[in-house]
Amino acid sequence: MSKNKYQRLLSFLPLLGMLPTLEGCKWTLLDPKGQVGLDEQNLIITATLMMLLVVIPVIIMTFAFAWKYRASNTSAIYAPKWSHSTKIEITVWLVPILIIIALGSITYKSTHALDPYHSLESNVTPVNIEVVALDWKWLFIYPDLGIATINEIQFPEHTPLNFKITSDTVMNSFFIPALGSQIYAMAGMQTNLHLIANKKAEMDGISANYSGAGFAGMKFKAISTSQEDFIAWVAKVKAAPKLLDQDEYDTLAKQSQNNSVALYSKYMPNLFQKIISKYVGMKPGKQIQHEKSSCG
Template sequence: MREICRKVLRPAAIIAGLSSLGGCSWVLFNTKGSVGLQERDLIILCIGLMLIVVLPAIVLTFVFAGQYRSSNHNATYMPEWAHSTRIEVVVWGIPILIIVTLAIIVWKSTHELDPYRSLDVPGQPINVEVIATDWKWIFIYPELGIATINQLVFPAHREVTFSITSNSTMGTFFIPQLGGQIYAMAGMRTQLHLMANEEGKFRGMSGNFNGPGFSDMKFIATATSEADFQHWVKQVQTSPNRLDFNTFQKVARPSQGAAIVQFSQVQPGLFKAVIDQYVGPGADAAAHAALELSASSKREE
């Protein structure tokens, strides 16, 4: 009875496990950006090279276990065997070749996929300044003088240059289908260059746990046609909201599930002012403001 249960339950468990993979999203392999395509190909190539060692090792584990089991009296018994040059060459030589190959590939791709490196594509890039707060994203278009909360829109087939910082805890700016993931850190500016190869809506997120509102720190990145982008810009410019530093401090207060908000006017240099809170003369004022905010939150609790 026990043997029958084992024969029935084991395949059933395997089938159940495999069926659960149906809910997995292979978003990194369904890339829609030029950077994402290169990163996808790099992942596949590296996995393929490593499987050259992994797969034979798995297969030979079962072959050796079956061939040299105690009940197999036909197996050659060599208790004095200690060394084989051919085996040593294979066991050490192939992994060394793979490691050298991987090192060359990683060295080359690290420079080609440097997030600070501009993409080799025609046209004027769109500049977007990104500020991570608890727990929402603020996008500023400095040349256009507009800003949004949790809404990122840009033309497809055109480079987007992101300047990224954080107003509080460290997070990561990540649009999986377009490629690249880079940290957003207070008092620092990081950069990322991306381009969508087609129009569409792509999920954006923070890939770094940074508090109770982390799961809601999401946005939709929309790649549009040039005409639709210009139409969206004009629509944002009709908003009555203005984003200056005082408004930003109110917007940046911790909140969860923040709705999309648009600003038709943005204080010039706001992105730099956010960074300067934590460096130079503004650091003391920022620390004082943070203490005041913390005290206010405790009073409300």
């Protein structure tokens, strides 16, 4: 082996030294905390295994053919005029076609079963949460409880979550990887998402769509708790001194980065719908005029 080859091999040693640091990494999509995430994990694994039915044999045959028909193997059949084999044609076409049919069937069924707009079947009363994407923070409104938060939501385990999502800025994408599914937040529009947590956990939530300079810090915590702990948390928020009136909302709507958690014991009536409505029918370039309102 030449000196240059040794040098190339040695250049990979620093990469090998990085492998131990990956032991603590978690692939969140493959460690779901909710039923939707679990179903999506199963779909990813199933689709991958089915595709490997083609990939693995091809890799094996590539090495096998290269070895069998190497120049030094004089016993290998040499057929320079060979051009067709019915058996090979049937194999290379039929197997992929069957896999595509199977994948198509699975994808069709799972696409409808995992439709984010479909509510989840449960005997438990769902928690309704209205979500507003801002620059660069998340506003969460609990319409049934009369409270609001910034960059944190809590909810009981084994309880369906009904999200209504919009944006008061550019398009974002609301995503809690451990619970599965993501869906866009767009100004003047409402999207829906239904999730559930199967266990107690503290999960990371993110914007999965680049939205400007503060995008990297546009994160929030999604915490599933016991019913008792959730009731205690709601009481804590209701006792918070902050009120989400128009002046406070105007401040929130301004661009700011790496925002900390904030709790609001009250918010303006119909805030979520007002945020959507102010963009309906708006012409490009028209300035937004905030309507003064106070907390109810």
